[in-house]
Amino acid sequence: MFLIALMLAGQQAVQAPVSQADVVITGNRMRDALDKCLARNCPPEEEVDAAMNAGAESFAAGRYEEAKAILRRAVSRNKRYGARMPGPMSDLYATYADVTEHEGDKEVFKHATRESVDVLRRAYGPGHSAVLRASARVGDMWVKLGDLTSADGEYKDAAGDAQRAGKGDLAAALIFRRAWLALSARDLARSRRLLEQLEGSHGQDARFAGLLRVLRARISIAKGDANNTDELVAALRGAGGAEPVLLYAPPYPELGRAGGSGVAVTGGVDVMAARAATAADHGDLFWADIGYWVRPDGKPAEVEILRPSKEVQWAKPLIRNIEARRYAPARQDPGGVGTYRVERFTLRPSYGLPPGSRIERRTGKLTLHVIDLTKLAQRDGAAPQP
Numbered sequence: 001m002f003l004i005a006l007m008l009a010g011q012q013a014v015q016a017p018v019s020q021a022d023v024v025i026t027g028n029r030m031r032d033a034l035d036k037c038l039a040r041n042c043p044p045e046e047e048v049d050a051a052m053n054a055g056a057e058s059f060a061a062g063r064y065e066e067a068k069a070i071l072r073r074a075v076s077r078n079k080r081y082g083a084r085m086p087g088p089m090s091d092l093y094a095t096y097a098d099v100t101e102h103e104g105d106k107e108v109f110k111h112a113t114r115e116s117v118d119v120l121r122r123a124y125g126p127g128h129s130a131v132l133r134a135s136a137r138v139g140d141m142w143v144k145l146g147d148l149t150s151a152d153g154e155y156k157d158a159a160g161d162a163q164r165a166g167k168g169d170l171a172a173a174l175i176f177r178r179a180w181l182a183l184s185a186r187d188l189a190r191s192r193r194l195l196e197q198l199e200g201s202h203g204q205d206a207r208f209a210g211l212l213r214v215l216r217a218r219i220s221i222a223k224g225d226a227n228n229t230d231e232l233v234a235a236l237r238g239a240g241g242a243e244p245v246l247l248y249a250p251p252y253p254e255l256g257r258a259g260g261s262g263v264a265v266t267g268g269v270d271v272m273a274a275r276a277a278t279a280a281d282h283g284d285l286f287w288a289d290i291g292y293w294v295r296p297d298g299k300p301a302e303v304e305i306l307r308p309s310k311e312v313q314w315a316k317p318l319i320r321n322i323e324a325r326r327y328a329p330a331r332q333d334p335g336g337v338g339t340y341r342v343e344r345f346t347l348r349p350s351y352g353l354p355p356g357s358r359i360e361r362r363t364g365k366l367t368l369h370v371i372d373l374t375k376l377a378q379r380d381g382a383a384p385q386p
Helices: 029-039 044-060 064-081 086-103 106-124 129-144 148-164 168-184 188-202 206-223 229-235 270-276 313-323
Strands: 245-248 286-294 300-308 326-328 339-348 367-372
Touching: 029 044, 044 064, 044 086, 064 086, 064 106, 086 106, 086 129, 086 339, 086 367, 106 129, 129 148, 129 168, 148 168, 168 188, 168 206, 188 206, 206 245, 206 326, 286 313, 300 313, 313 339
Parallel strands: none
Antiparallel strands: 245 326, 286 300, 286 339, 339 367
């Protein structure tokens, strides 16, 4: 598994604020370890693990193209071992997909995501729990690409596979994704229908009851029934799980689509938007790591830019956005410090063919892409979450 400790402090509750030193990586320790592994012709399992660690190191340092190349070469060298080690290969493909999505290579992102599921399906069959859990990645992919119809179809098909395999809990988790997606698309009637379906089948299940309460509250907020989000958070204090669940988030500056994809960012980044119109600067890619606490009352606190790339001004409006979020608090001591998170925000154009050229390059509208670094490589088969 990708070692997230290489990039930042973990997402668990901690006792002191995380400083910038906790997330900055120096050197190329994991890249050197991968080179040594390859030099001694290490076993495929060891190479895949080393490659994911090296890719993590490069991605966290902002070297996206280097991370992409490391993972691409590891896939090429080891894809023939898919039947021998489907789990590690699925992890490798999924990590490759994460990196290429931020780097801007849409076609590779789609291919790697599908392969991360198909390598498991070929090894275990369509009804295996590992396959059913991983299958949600394809729907997540379509959400990030802004195709909510395709995303819903993937979740629906996967839920059907889970039902036929007798995996009711996995089916419910996938139906929950569909309900959350419908909410994001402002299709409140469909979201409510799916919620009622889940309440009928899993409303008394402690593993789902809290999430269903959060979903019902989110639907109420979307309908305008909730006059005060803070009061709603207090009412849902018992709904939290091991980690806080996002209850409300305003749109990013000038963003309006679910999933944070396909929407240009303006306002705080006008200078960059103008720069993107210049052909010579189409390769510009900007990123920033933003850290924040989710306090026991569900409010973010101490939101700060930990590491920016070339410039920092573009990311400052995101601080206000995160500060306005509200979470259903996790089950923990109300006097505790809360949970610390770090999210990577990448602003870049996608690849395309400029007029009169046959060579793809980053071109077109700047789009914002977000990933929780603390969850970047949690490929251990946990039940899908919204």
